[in-house]
Amino acid sequence: MILAEKYASHLCIDMKNVESVLESLRCNSLQGLSAKKTFEDTGIATIRINYTHDEKRKKTKMTTKLNISAGDLRAEIAKLTGMNEKHVKLIMNSKVLKMDRTLAEQNVKNNSLIMIMQITVTEEEAKEQEMICQDEIKEQDERKAKISRTRKGAELLAQHGENTNVPYLEIADQKGQPIPIPEVERKALLLAMTLHEKGRAFMKKRDYASALLYLLDADEEFGKCGSKFLDTVDNRAVLQLEIVWCFLQLEQLDCLRDAEERLRWAQTRLNNCHGENLERLYNLKGSTANEQVLYLRLKVLQGVVLYHKGNLYRAREHLNEAEVLLRNLSVDDIKVVQLMSLGFTAQEARLGLRACDNDVNLAASHIYQRRENKAEIRRKERAERKRKKQESINSLVAMGFSEKAAAKALRSTNNILERAVELLRCNPEPVYQEDVAGPSNHVEISDETINRVAYLGFDHSAAEVALRRFNGNVERAVQALIDHGGYLPASLLNSYPSSLSPEEAEVEEPSEEKQKEREIVEEVMADIPEHEEDYLDMTLEEEREVIIKYKTWLQGSQQSTS
Numbered sequence: 001m002i003l004a005e006k007y008a009s010h011l012c013i014d015m016k017n018v019e020s021v022l023e024s025l026r027c028n029s030l031q032g033l034s035a036k037k038t039f040e041d042t043g044i045a046t047i048r049i050n051y052t053h054d055e056k057r058k059k060t061k062m063t064t065k066l067n068i069s070a071g072d073l074r075a076e077i078a079k080l081t082g083m084n085e086k087h088v089k090l091i092m093n094s095k096v097l098k099m100d101r102t103l104a105e106q107n108v109k110n111n112s113l114i115m116i117m118q119i120t121v122t123e124e125e126a127k128e129q130e131m132i133c134q135d136e137i138k139e140q141d142e143r144k145a146k147i148s149r150t151r152k153g154a155e156l157l158a159q160h161g162e163n164t165n166v167p168y169l170e171i172a173d174q175k176g177q178p179i180p181i182p183e184v185e186r187k188a189l190l191l192a193m194t195l196h197e198k199g200r201a202f203m204k205k206r207d208y209a210s211a212l213l214y215l216l217d218a219d220e221e222f223g224k225c226g227s228k229f230l231d232t233v234d235n236r237a238v239l240q241l242e243i244v245w246c247f248l249q250l251e252q253l254d255c256l257r258d259a260e261e262r263l264r265w266a267q268t269r270l271n272n273c274h275g276e277n278l279e280r281l282y283n284l285k286g287s288t289a290n291e292q293v294l295y296l297r298l299k300v301l302q303g304v305v306l307y308h309k310g311n312l313y314r315a316r317e318h319l320n321e322a323e324v325l326l327r328n329l330s331v332d333d334i335k336v337v338q339l340m341s342l343g344f345t346a347q348e349a350r351l352g353l354r355a356c357d358n359d360v361n362l363a364a365s366h367i368y369q370r371r372e373n374k375a376e377i378r379r380k381e382r383a384e385r386k387r388k389k390q391e392s393i394n395s396l397v398a399m400g401f402s403e404k405a406a407a408k409a410l411r412s413t414n415n416i417l418e419r420a421v422e423l424l425r426c427n428p429e430p431v432y433q434e435d436v437a438g439p440s441n442h443v444e445i446s447d448e449t450i451n452r453v454a455y456l457g458f459d460h461s462a463a464e465v466a467l468r469r470f471n472g473n474v475e476r477a478v479q480a481l482i483d484h485g486g487y488l489p490a491s492l493l494n495s496y497p498s499s500l501s502p503e504e505a506e507v508e509e510p511s512e513e514k515q516k517e518r519e520i521v522e523e524v525m526a527d528i529p530e531h532e533e534d535y536l537d538m539t540l541e542e543e544r545e546v547i548i549k550y551k552t553w554l555q556g557s558q559q560s561t562s
Contacts (some may be wrong), residue, residue: 074088
């Protein structure tokens with residue numbers, strides 16, 4: 001009674017509310033002690049469960065042995081909550097539990113907290129309850145199928161990352177030296193990046209529950225890449241920020257306890273990648289403004305975690321720093337429109353203005369310069385590829401093949417010399433002597449389009465060849481590369497009858513299985529951004545909302561203690 005009066009007076013709130021909270025704390029403490037003794041005596045653990053039902057957040061507890069599988073626990077939870085077992089994921093400490101492994105193997109302990117994530121979609125209203133249930137099951141199945149399709153599509157594309165030389169995977173260290181990526185890590189990297197982009201696509205729609213599932217899967221795949229590689233790029237650090245952001249937006253405060261470690265890890269990796277004072281980033285790009293949005297989100301999330309840990313002073317410091325960054329990084333919408341009138345995209349305009357402190361003229365020059373730099377890089381890449389290809393042609397000519405046959409064989413085999421030699425030895429040289437005109441001689445393919453296909457894990461040269469063969473049709477080019485193991489055979493390259501125009505020439509009708517793969521690839525490609533700084537193009541509106549909300553709460557806490 002005395003304690004309740006003390007807190008009620010100190011916090012300026014009703015004493016009955018204080019008494020209720022204190023009684024709840026007392027009961028929880030007694031229950032915890034009882035559960036601990038039960039576990040010590042019998043080995044039966046008490047697991048805390050958080051879940052959402054009918055749009056209401058609920059909590060419950062379950063008792064279980066820790067030697068059962070997570071799948072068995074999921075079945076029990078489904079019975080308890082009335083959820084569909086097949087559409088439930090169990091998340092503990094930001095990791096999805098594996099259904100075929102025991103709880104003990106996955107570090108589940110007595111009094112562990114498990115969050116239930118249900119794969120759901122918005123239900124269509126229906127008059128009868130039975131119809132609602134049927135629609136719910138059907139749409140949940142569709143959502144689950146989409147998640148499985150995305151992963152399958154990512155794995156399908158990842159297969160074509162092997163034995164290829166993909167420009168965007170050539171990462172350099174702080175001295176500018178390329179870091180070789182082992183094939184296993186290369187495959188895991190492409191899979192992780194694809195899942196990451198899918199998660200980002202859901203974040204843009206503010207579907208954080210779906211986004212979280214993809215982001216956690218991406219994090220698992222990034223974990224298969226070597227630490228030396230991950231220290232040089234910011235991908236996984238950005239991923240940690242986005243995972244914690246999803247926890248915040250889903251109001252999963254229990255998961256925010258794990259967020260502190262994720263944020264600490266992210267800050268360390270960002271420092272390794274950008275430099276303690278962003279000096280490495282500045283030396284590479286000449287500007288640090290766009291990457292500052294990452295540090296803004298980091299400061300906001302650190303402030304939120306500190307607030308919920310009760311460290312209000314440091315929380316206020318972090319949120320104040322975030323507020324200063326927010327003012328500096330905000331972009332004038334009118335100036336965005338001005339730049340768009342000059343022919344720039346809205347994304348280019350926002351990134352340019354942010355990099356140039358909202359100066360329209362400087363931003364325009366900045367965008368022009370970036371375009372020119374990218375074009376120059378592409379020119380150098382093409383020149384280097386041409387040089388290497390000529391070396392291979394010279395090697396084949398030295399073996400006794402004609403220059404024209406050598407060039408066509410290399411083109412058919414994705415510029416792999418060993419395959420070209422095998423092809424030339426297994427096929428009569430006259431097959432390559434005819435110069436069959438195809439669309440590659442007439443269609444202008446932009447570097448952006450070639451890079452978009454190369455981003456999926458195909459060799460840059462193979463991507464260009466396929467795009468020219470199919471008149472710039474990205475979907476058909478990608479599907480053909482998939483169907484033929486990453487490179488187009490000579491038979492497909494030389495398949496234009498003289499009586500048909502390139503537009504009339506069609507590819508062989510794909511099988512039902514290949515058609516399904518094509519659809520999966522198209523779904524994955526739809527979420528891959530064309531601009532390499534897409535992840536930095538934030539509106540910052542969500543960050544503004546969080547800063548205002550938590551600073552208001554901090555102000556209320558300060559007033560109640562004064």
